[in-house]
Amino acid sequence: xxxxxxxxxxxxxxxxxxxxxxxxxxxxxxxxxxxxxxxxxxxxxxxxxxxxxxxxxxxxxxxxxxxxxxxxxxxxxxxxxxxxxxxxxxxxxxxxxxxxxxxxxxxxxxxxxxxxxxxxxxxxxxxxxxxxxxxxxxxxxxxxxxxxxxxxxxxxxxxxxxxxxxxxxxxxxxxxxxxxxxxxxxxxxxxxxxxxxxxxxxxxxxxxxxxxxxxxxxxxxxxxxxxxxxxxxxxxxxxxxxxxxxxxxxxxxxxxxxxxxxxxxxxxxxxxxxxxxxxxxxxxxxxxxxxxxxxxxxxxxxxxxxxxxxxxxxxxxxxxxxxxxxxxxxxxxxxxxxxxxxxxxxxxxxxxxxxxxxxxxxxxxxxxxxxxxxxxxxxxxxxxxxxxxxxxxxxxxxxxxxxxxxxxxxxxxxxxxxxxxxxxxxxxxxxxxxxxxxxxxxxxxxxxxxxxxxxx
Numbered sequence: 001x002x003x004x005x006x007x008x009x010x011x012x013x014x015x016x017x018x019x020x021x022x023x024x025x026x027x028x029x030x031x032x033x034x035x036x037x038x039x040x041x042x043x044x045x046x047x048x049x050x051x052x053x054x055x056x057x058x059x060x061x062x063x064x065x066x067x068x069x070x071x072x073x074x075x076x077x078x079x080x081x082x083x084x085x086x087x088x089x090x091x092x093x094x095x096x097x098x099x100x101x102x103x104x105x106x107x108x109x110x111x112x113x114x115x116x117x118x119x120x121x122x123x124x125x126x127x128x129x130x131x132x133x134x135x136x137x138x139x140x141x142x143x144x145x146x147x148x149x150x151x152x153x154x155x156x157x158x159x160x161x162x163x164x165x166x167x168x169x170x171x172x173x174x175x176x177x178x179x180x181x182x183x184x185x186x187x188x189x190x191x192x193x194x195x196x197x198x199x200x201x202x203x204x205x206x207x208x209x210x211x212x213x214x215x216x217x218x219x220x221x222x223x224x225x226x227x228x229x230x231x232x233x234x235x236x237x238x239x240x241x242x243x244x245x246x247x248x249x250x251x252x253x254x255x256x257x258x259x260x261x262x263x264x265x266x267x268x269x270x271x272x273x274x275x276x277x278x279x280x281x282x283x284x285x286x287x288x289x290x291x292x293x294x295x296x297x298x299x300x301x302x303x304x305x306x307x308x309x310x311x312x313x314x315x316x317x318x319x320x321x322x323x324x325x326x327x328x329x330x331x332x333x334x335x336x337x338x339x340x341x342x343x344x345x346x347x348x349x350x351x352x353x354x355x356x357x358x359x360x361x362x363x364x365x366x367x368x369x370x371x372x373x374x375x376x377x378x379x380x381x382x383x384x385x386x387x388x389x390x391x392x393x394x395x396x397x398x399x400x401x402x403x404x405x406x407x408x409x410x411x412x413x414x415x416x417x418x419x420x421x422x423x424x425x426x427x428x429x430x431x432x433x434x435x436x437x438x439x440x441x442x443x444x445x446x447x448x449x450x451x452x453x454x455x456x
Contacts, residue, residue, distance in 0.1 A: 043077040045120065045163035047087065047151045047170040048129065054177040054297045055098055055137040056210045059261045064137035065208065066101075067298075069172060071115075072129035073153055075163060078122045082157030085117030087131055090150045094138070097147035098174050101134035120155050120163075135174065143178040177297035180259065180290045181209030182216060187286075189307040193275050195342075198228070201271045201306065205288050207259040208298070214258055215291030216265075220251040224344055224402070225279030225310065230272050246346045246400040254291070278403040279310035280343035280442060313444040314403070315340035318357055320426040320451030323413060330368060330414045333453050335359060335426050337397060338406040345442065346400030353396040353431040355440070357409055361391050362424035362455045369412025371395065396431065415455065424453040 049071050058064045073085045091100050092111035102108050106115035115131045133149075149172040153165040185204040193199060207213050222229050224247040231237070235253035240246070259265055273284060284306040290296055317338050323331035337357050339345070345354050360379070361367055368388050370376070376390030377383075384390040395409045428449045430440065443449070 041077055041079055041159060043075050043080050043082070043158035043163060045073065045075050045082070045085075045153055045155050045158075045165045046123075047153050047165050048072040048074060048123075048127075049149075049151055049170050050172045052173045052175065053135065054175045054181075055135060056181060056208070056297055057137055057141070057143060057176060057178045059210045064139075064141075065210070066134050066136040069133040069135055069149075070129035071131045071133065071151065072127065073117050073120045073155065073165075074123040074127055075120055075155070075158070076122070077158070080157050080159070082120040082155045082163060083118060084156040085120040085130075086154050087115040087117060088152040089113050089115060089131070089133065090152075091147075094147035094149065094174060096138055097141055097145045097176060098135050099138050100149075103132050103134075105131065106133075117155075120157070137176045141176045143176055145176040147174050148172065149174060177209075179209050179211045179297045180207050180213035180261075180294055181298045181301070182206075182213055182259070182288045182290055182296055183208045183298070183301035184286060184288060184304050187304055187306050189309075191307075191309045193279065193282075193308055193310040195275050195277045195279050195310055195312055197310075198272055198274045199308065201273065201284060201286075203271050203286065204264055204266050205259070206264040207261055208301075209296075210261055211294075212258050212260045213290040213294065215254070215256045216259065217289050217291060218251075218253040218255065218267075219285075219287040219289075220249075220253070220271075221283075221285035222249045222273060223282045223284070223346065223348060224248060224400075225276045225282040226273040226284060226308065227276045228272070228274040230267075230269065232268060234268075242400075242402065246348065247402075256291075273308070275308070275310045278312075278342055278344045279308075280312045280314060280345055282308040282310065283348055284308060310343070312343040312442075314343040314345050314401075314440075314442050315445050315448070316355060316428050316440060316443050317445075317448035318426055318428045318451050320453045322454040323415075324456045325415045327415055327418055330412055333411045333413045334408050335395075335411070335451075335453065336406060336408045337428065339401045339403060341403035343442065344401060344403045344405075348399070351399045353399060354401050355397050355428050356431050357395040357397070358425075358427050358429055359393045359395070359409075359411065359453065360425040361393070361413075362419075362422045362453055364415065364417035364419035364422050365424075365455055366414045366416055367393065367411055368414045369410075371409045371411060373397075374409060374411075394429075413453075413455075418456055420456050422455040424455075426451040426453055 090112040106113040151170040235251040287303045319336040374395035377392040
């Protein structure tokens with residue numbers, strides 16, 4: 001969930017999303033790890049390039065400012081070692097628009113260069129960009145001028161010995177701009193917070209553009225576990241109640257101060273937040289934009305999402321039910337999820353359900369009424385064509401639960417055949433992946449994550 005526009009994020013393709021979700025590390029093997037009778041594995045080379053970049057003109061007719069563009073190579077399959085990456089960068093379309101200074105690991109030839117990347121990583125926590133181009137507006141370029149940098153790449157490795165990035169698929173649009181460029185200084189995440197802590201958040205905005213910002217707006221968004229947000233006279237504060245969206249505090253702060261090119265701004269007093277008793281994985285979003293209808297020429301540096309972690313737990317539990325009746329009768333089975341706290345939990349980035357309650361339908365019964373939010377599945381989790389009569393149901397919770405959230409899913413269950421002692425399994429799972437594959441590492445007691453639906 002993005003609270004403020006921050007430009008287009010870096011694009012990761014295809015298998016990269018799978019690699020990120022699984023937390024793959026950069027660790028290759030000398031040969032593919034599969035038996036001779038297994039199907040061959042695949043691998044793909046990708047280029048991670050900036051989507052766009054705005055280059056400001058010089059201040060008061062002076063030298064244009066430079067910007068750094070980071071580009072990287074990565075591949076999908078950690079079972080392969082990939083080396084000798086060669087990134088070809090073509091800047092021929094930048095003639096009259098921008099000038100490029102090549103880094104030491106690039107060998108230029110005319111309007112292109114080949115950049116060497118000795119080891120190509122798998123995308124994951126250890127991935128870093130490897131090529132950094134220095135770009136500035138060309139002398140005589142005017143605001144609005146545009147050109148495109150294009151990229152191609154090859155590497156050694158993979159199942160066939162050579163990997164090639166998809167042809168004509170990667171580029172960076174470069175635009176010459178004139179105006180303010182409000183940039184927030186980088187802020188380090190907080191990983192060691194504790195409930196009750198008060199933390200100070202360093203905050204500074206600098207105008208990196210070539211024109212003044214005639215006033216500006218700062219927007220703050222604090223998640224439910226962050227309280228006592230510093231109050232400023234220039235800010236208007238609102239609180240979301242948690243009916244349609246996760247509860248939060250927002251502030252919109254308007255400052256009339258003029259920020260000339262190169263000038264910086266800090267809030268009147270330090271920005272502080274306190275971690276509530278129910279804090280766990282919190283987030284403080286900060287955005288800034290120039291006032292007076294001016295357009296920020298580089299929106300990629302005017303927004304930060306600060307992650308604030310608290311050492312806390314959230315005890316999820318599920319309660320089953322017992323129903324009885326003769327053949328042909330229908331009963332109501334109530335399956336109840338509860339967060340016993342002390343922490344809340346929200347998937348604020350993805351918006352995915354925090355958990356799902358799963359029912360394996362007991363032998364001799366048929367589900368004839370399905371509560372809202374529950375989807376029919378085959379026993380293995382595949383698609384089931386009818387809403388009723390499925391052997392399994394997965395019921396999604398919202399993308400957040402408070403420290404005392406309780407939700408009951410009421411199923412109508414017909415007893416077709418009396419099977420004394422029949423039970424169906426009731427359990428809590430992450431929304432994606434089987435239970436245990438992506439465990440609830442915040443949950444201190446997994447024994448209450450399962451229950452039964454007993455019949456007769």
